[in-house]
Every structure is written in structure tokens, then in C-alpha cells.
Amino acid sequence: MIAWARENTPDVGRAATDAFVDYWKAQPGQRGRKTDWLATWRNWMRREQIDIERRPGFRGAPVQTAVDAVVSPRPVAEEVCPAHRGHRAATCGLCRAERIAVSEADNDGAYP
Incomplete structure (x- = not known):
């Protein structure tokens, strides 16, 4: 041991x-x-x-690692959201939130 x-x-x-x-x-x-x-x-x-x-200040070399870091590929220009830098156009959560806010404002906050 x-x-x-x-x-x-x-x-x-x-x-x-x-x-x-x-x-x-x-x-x-x-x-x-x-x-x-x-x-x-x-x-x-x-x-x-x-x-x-x-812990902050650890100066040794880590002994055990679970997995190596995986670097995600950068999206090509067509995939980038034009309104929100750093987000993918197809899955931009900020654009989705804006669409939801607009639709709720159109319905006076009432759900259909």
C-alpha cells in the first residue's frame, strides 16, 4: 500500500x-x-x-489525468451567427431567446 x-x-x-x-x-x-x-x-x-x-498554487505535475483535452474545430464563416459572435448560427441560443421574447411581446405575454 x-x-x-x-x-x-x-x-x-x-x-x-x-x-x-x-x-x-x-x-x-x-x-x-x-x-x-x-x-x-x-x-x-x-x-x-x-x-x-x-488547488491554486499547486506546483507539481499532475499524476493522473482522466482524458486528454479535445479541441473543437472552429466553425467556418457560414456557420457563425452574424448577430452573436462566437455562436453557431444553427444553434444560437441568444437568437432563440430573442425570437421567444418577440413572440411573447406580440401575444402580450399570454401563451397560445
Whole structure:
């Protein structure tokens, strides 16, 4: 367990394991029973490592990454909303909101 923690969660200290033990000892009944305590501990430690990596000022290299970032392609000029920069013409939520506001004003706020 120590070797695994040093390799996979190097920024997490012994206090996290102590907190894990105290937390699960305090759980009543069925909630405090697990079929695989080692897996439960590893998950706890992974979450602690992720929390540490997300803190402002973290200077280490992140140990675990879920997925690589996916860069979305830029829309071609024909697909860009002419009224709202940065939105796609076919799915522009601002244009839709404006259409709804106009139709509600035409109906005096009453729904048909």
C-alpha cells in the first residue's frame, strides 16, 4: 500500500489514510461495510490527489489525468451567427431567446 501510494498519489500524506480510517469507522451499519477495503482506500487516495492538484498554487505535475483535452474545430464563416459572435448560427441560443421574447411581446405575454 505504501509503494502504491508513493507511486500513484505522491502528494497525499499519511493524514489522508488516518482520515479514511476515522471516516469509515464512524459509518453506521451497512454503510460502513465494504467488500474490498483496499479498492475503497485507493479511490479515497486518488480523490485526495486530484483535490491537491486542483488547488491554486499547486506546483507539481499532475499524476493522473482522466482524458486528454479535445479541441473543437472552429466553425467556418457560414456557420457563425452574424448577430452573436462566437455562436453557431444553427444553434444560437441568444437568437432563440430573442425570437421567444418577440413572440411573447406580440401575444402580450399570454401563451397560445
